[in-house]
């Protein structure tokens with residue numbers, strides 16, 4: 001465009017300003033309309049292709065369905081525990097079910113999901129933000145599972161005779177190691193000169209995966225006891241399937257992480 005009395009540079013500037021003004025007034029949604037990855041100079045944003053955005057949305061939907069599954073299981077645990085005694089009494093056994101069940105199925109599962117790439121409520125957090133939420137959930141979950149397991153052990157006079165009990169105690173031991181290794185991993189990433197973060201991270205992820213797997217397997221065995229199954233066969237099977245589905249889903253990302261961290265460390 002030739003304008004009298006203006007240099008080539010100022011013409012370019014005017015063109016740019018006009019383009020920006022135009023963009024402000026046009027309801028333009030690049031992330032929806034673009035078909036290939038592109039870079040917007042104005043906002044310095046790298047837009048995803050439509051296929052990538054659609055895939056992200058599907059992954060987040062699957063993630064959301066798993067959160068719903070977690071909520072359903074936790075609701076059923078509480079409902080069972082609070083109504084299992086006909087006179088409405090809450091004993092150590094009922095509290096055991098509430099605390100241990102909520103600790104593993106809600107807090108520790110959500111602690112793992114916090115760092116999941118497609119987690120619907122935390123994917124937009126910064127790495128440090130995710131670490132804070134992950135650590136807090138792990139802390140609360142650990143308190144719940146310690147309380148829940150000891151309530152059961154108090155009920156059985158510290159006797160462990162069942163597969164449910166053995167798995168529960170192993171899960172508790174590893175949950176505590178996972179919490180401690182998590183604290184060390186957090187500080188090792190901040191104070192890199194003193195502790196190498198790679199091996200601590202691998203230890204924390206591996207112990208964490210094992211602890212939560214054992215916790216959820218204990219939960220499945222708990223749902224399979226006559227104490228829960230009697231009069232609610234269908235619900236018991238449904239709960240077992242839901243917990244196993246959650247277990248498979250939450251394990252995928254940590255296993256990928258542990259493999260990639262091991263590769264980087266070696």
Ligand code: HEM
Nearest residue numbers: 100101104152155160161162165168215218219222227228
């Ligand atoms: C993941 C969570 C759970 C953990 C870590 C856990 C752990 C334990 C432990 C350590 C014991 C004592 C040892 C033994 O009985 O051998 C126990 C007992 C028991 N748990 Fe659990 N448990 C969990 C969830 C559940 C659930 C969801 C139910 C039922 C729906 C349940 C029902 C029972 C029963 C009936 C006993 C036997 C109590 C007795 O003999 O007086 N538990 N549990």
